[in-house]
Amino acid sequence: MTRNKVNYAFIEDDSKRKISYNKRLNGLLKKSDELKTLCDVEVATVIYGTYRNEPYTFPNNDVVRNAFIKFKELPTLDRSKNMVTREEFTMQRIKKLEEQLQKVRKENRVKEMTNEMYEVFKGKTVSVDMNPSYLNDLRCVIKKNLKQVRELMIKEANGEGSTSNAPQPIVEQL
């Protein structure tokens, strides 16, 4: 993930995967160590790679064993309380990505709608089958940009309107 973005999927290429594994394993251990040091919490990690026969543990044998023993001794309910399942984690991840996407889409939509608004202002007929929520959003955008719209209307009334077909990018003034 860095000359290119991370593709969140299994790395097919054996050589690349191994390189990545080594780098990331190192990074993970470093992060664990930092968490432990900066926040004074116990962290135990076990990794079963394809590249080694034994598990790779951190920070050391005893800590890991103790952590697991403590873990085993807890009643199941307590144990689950702060558990993060892989599924949950993935869901959260997806949710976050979707939110970001929504955000970007929304921003883009505002831009589109601002242009749309301008088109309408320039005389374009709004088709009646337009999505109601879209119209509502459009109204919000108009409201938000009321000042600019009014100025444009005055200019237009005075015959100073843009003569080009391309609408002026009101967007830039948002």
Add this chain to the structure above:
Amino acid sequence: MTRNKVNYAFIEDDSKRKISYNKRLNGLLKKSDELKTLCDVEVATVIYGTYRNEPYTFPNNDVVRNAFIKFKELPTLDRSKNMVTREEFTMQRIKKLEEQLQKVRKENRVKEMTNEMYEVFKGKTVSVDMNPSYLNDLRCVIKKNLKQVRELMIKEANGEGSTSNAPQPIVEQL
């Protein structure tokens, strides 16, 4: 660690520590998840924070338990084989930092010595109690920069030498 460099030590401020803990916990889990996905390895993590009564586990209860059981079943020797003790890890960290420091120092020393070399060239008397290894290093630097030195000598011989007291930064030409 980012508006400022990470200070590799316990964060005294409770509020800051907690914020950091939450962010870093999240980051750690994300990294674990990525390692698992990209490289298809089993990763089990248990964290005992001060902020929760139960351990925080990832990716889930069963995986963690199985990982620990497997771990426990291994003969002690095997178990230790790929273990990274905290001490080792810290040592590695220190070693790396020291190497970096050495490198920076060496670079700096080369610069200093190049200037020293120039001073000598300009007529400075080298004191006899100069460290032998330092002299040797100096010799290396001179050798490395022989071409530049020769050019300077020619210029000097032609009366084109710098007249300022500050030696020209030969360093820049390295």
Add this chain to the structure above:
DNA sequence: GCCCCTATGTATAAGTC
């Protein structure tokens, strides 16, 4: 494979609301 480098993506400390 390992180490180094560099460009770029990510993580995150502070700050703001």
Add this chain to the structure above:
DNA sequence: TGACTTATACATAGGGG
């Protein structure tokens, strides 16, 4: 407390030796 932003440090992919 937490969500969001920003600036900066850190992690790491790709490429060379």
